[in-house]
Amino acid sequence: MSERSDCIYLDHAATTPVDPAVVQAMCGYLGAEGVFANPASATHADGWAAADAVERARAQVAALINARPQEMVWTSGATEADNLAIKGAAESYCGRGCHIVTARTEHKAVLDSCRRLERAGYRVTYLTPGREGLIDPAQLAAALEADTILVSLMHVNNETGVVQDIDAFARITRERGIILHVDAAQSAGKLAIDTPRLGADLISLSAHKLYGPKGVGALYVRHRPRVRLSAQMHGGGHEQGLRSGTLPTHQIVGMGHACRLAGERLAEDSDRMARLRRRLEERLCAMPGVLVNGDRERRAPHIVSLTFQGLDGEALMAALTRPSARSALRLAVSSGSACTAASREPSYVLRALGRSDAEAEASLRFSVGRSTRAQEIDAAAERVRESVERLRALSPRWTRASAQHGQGAAAAEA
Amino acid sequence: MSVDRHYSDRVWQHFLRPCNAGVWQDAADIVSGEAETPASGALMRMQLRLRGNRIEDACFQVHGCVSAIAAGSWVTQWVRGRLVSEAWALDAAQIDTALALAPEKRFCALLAEDALRSALAQCAGSALHSSMLNG
Numbered sequence: 001m002s003e004r005s006d007c008i009y010l011d012h013a014a015t016t017p018v019d020p021a022v023v024q025a026m027c028g029y030l031g032a033e034g035v036f037a038n039p040a041s042a043t044h045a046d047g048w049a050a051a052d053a054v055e056r057a058r059a060q061v062a063a064l065i066n067a068r069p070q071e072m073v074w075t076s077g078a079t080e081a082d083n084l085a086i087k088g089a090a091e092s093y094c095g096r097g098c099h100i101v102t103a104r105t106e107h108k109a110v111l112d113s114c115r116r117l118e119r120a121g122y123r124v125t126y127l128t129p130g131r132e133g134l135i136d137p138a139q140l141a142a143a144l145e146a147d148t149i150l151v152s153l154m155h156v157n158n159e160t161g162v163v164q165d166i167d168a169f170a171r172i173t174r175e176r177g178i179i180l181h182v183d184a185a186q187s188a189g190k191l192a193i194d195t196p197r198l199g200a201d202l203i204s205l206s207a208h209k210l211y212g213p214k215g216v217g218a219l220y221v222r223h224r225p226r227v228r229l230s231a232q233m234h235g236g237g238h239e240q241g242l243r244s245g246t247l248p249t250h251q252i253v254g255m256g257h258a259c260r261l262a263g264e265r266l267a268e269d270s271d272r273m274a275r276l277r278r279r280l281e282e283r284l285c286a287m288p289g290v291l292v293n294g295d296r297e298r299r300a301p302h303i304v305s306l307t308f309q310g311l312d313g314e315a316l317m318a319a320l321t322r323p324s325a326r327s328a329l330r331l332a333v334s335s336g337s338a339c340t341a342a343s344r345e346p347s348y349v350l351r352a353l354g355r356s357d358a359e360a361e362a363s364l365r366f367s368v369g370r371s372t373r374a375q376e377i378d379a380a381a382e383r384v385r386e387s388v389e390r391l392r393a394l395s396p397r398w399t400r401a402s403a404q405h406g407q408g409a410a411a412a413e414a
Numbered sequence: 415m416s417v418d419r420h421y422s423d424r425v426w427q428h429f430l431r432p433c434n435a436g437v438w439q440d441a442a443d444i445v446s447g448e449a450e451t452p453a454s455g456a457l458m459r460m461q462l463r464l465r466g467n468r469i470e471d472a473c474f475q476v477h478g479c480v481s482a483i484a485a486g487s488w489v490t491q492w493v494r495g496r497l498v499s500e501a502w503a504l505d506a507a508q509i510d511t512a513l514a515l516a517p518e519k520r521f522c523a524l525l526a527e528d529a530l531r532s533a534l535a536q537c538a539g540s541a542l543h544s545s546m547l548n549g
Contacts, residue, residue, distance in 0.1 A: 314479040325430045358455050394435055395477035396459040
């Protein structure tokens with residue numbers, strides 16, 4: 001446990017710890033003393049109790065996005081929800097057309113589902129956002145074709161925190177009878193989602209991004225007008241035949257509980273997170289050669305992605321995530337590359353925003369959470385500043401450029 | 415927790431406390447060299463302070479990863495006090511072995527070797543060593 005106190009966790013967009021109240025609620029649905037029965041067991045009271053718990057949780061999840069409980073389908077997480085939404089809608093509406101629109105900055109679960117459909121004969125248009133990471137509604141309208149059946153665009157980008165104008169997208173798709181799928185894994189619990197107003201037909205949710213357990217998520221499937229999906233998981237016909245498989249009662253109870261808490265705390269949580277994120281951003285952007293990735297205004301409260309010029313991304317990540325010569329403090333943050341020592345694959349999201357490979361690699365995503373304190377933000381900012389300055393002092397590119405032009409201009413060259 | 419599954423202890427210690435990091439002003443007794451690995455975008459600069467045939471001191475800068483920083487640090491430490499001819503004999507394999515680089519980081523040993531030889535090539539009479547080495 002001593003190691004944890006040396007670590008500042010700023011990776012809440014990757015996952016969050018399960019809230020203690022959620023853990024406690026889940027524990028009642030596992031052991032012999034608890035409600036462990038199969039919620040599909042209609043023959044005994046234990047099964048009914050489990051089914052009741054599942055339905056209470058369904059209502060709690062639905063309430064977070066102001067949807068009806070019967071419109072929620074349990075999945076194993078947002079990835080499965082994305083798969084079910086995209087492949088399920090594409091197969092179901094293939095009689096109407098075979099064209100799909102998405103964006104290059106979507107999550108891999110969306111992009112890989114679309115790739116799979118391309119191999120099956122569907123056509124997919126991948127929109128490129130502007131330099132600020134935003135998709136222009138006019139751009140979406142222009143990409144639609146006579147046989148477009150599905151549009152999949154995320155609410156909040158997981159790497160940059162940029163918030164897309166889903167309302168505007170929905171006005172366009174609804175007018176043409178096109179299904180709109182929205183991955184809301186990063187926005188649920190941070191931004192208020194009013195489903196009837198948002199106008200999306202399918203919405204993917206994840207529990208573990210909002211202090212619930214990993215391994216459970218949900219897909220909102222609009223009932224009026226009804227969206228039809230082909231099941232992607234076949235078996236016992238659970239979840240109105242859309243997703244077979246015994247329901248994990250404890251996971252579902254956990255997600256329900258987490259969504260209820262998220263709803264109750266939403267205003268307070270997002271205000272606090274936004275303040276902390278801005279504090280971090282201000283501290284770090286006071287250094288030369290630091291760029292904010294994505295639009296400065298249309299942003300989720302908890303995420304900021306920064307590019308640090310004049311240094312190598314792997315070295316920066318290594319310097320921050322392990323104890324240094326001066327400090328035992330480690331930061332848990334995400335990098336701008338799917339980077340291991342073995343492979344350097346610059347983030348396709350940052351590349352799509354016009355960053356170079358080197359810039360994308362020298363980028364960090366900081367994401368704050370409920371437990372983040374202002375004092376941690378200050379300590380983290382100081383730790384980043386110290387590492388950035390140390391690595392820049394080592395860089396012949398940075399020192400040369402700043403000797404010639406001063407530090408501000410060095411940023412442009414290094 | 416062991417420091418890492420990505421870096422050897424030696425690499426990590428050099429990265430945390432690099433030896434001989436810095437830049438010197440040009441002077442009559444100083445030679446400078448540079449090398450790049452375009453694929454990774456790394457750039458290393460190495461400088462040697464000479465007295466006759468002996469390398470009195472060395473320094474380096476690198477824009478690169480953890481292993482590249484370690485390689486610059488190790489090489490500048492190794493060459494200090496050695497003869498120019500000895501320095502010509504140092505190769506990437508030795509750097510690699512000394513630092514226990516991960517296989518995918520061997521390019522960092524080559525980068526340091528190239529930077530060193532680029533500096534050595536500026537030494538008086540170095541053409542001879544260079545030609546001997548390259549057969």
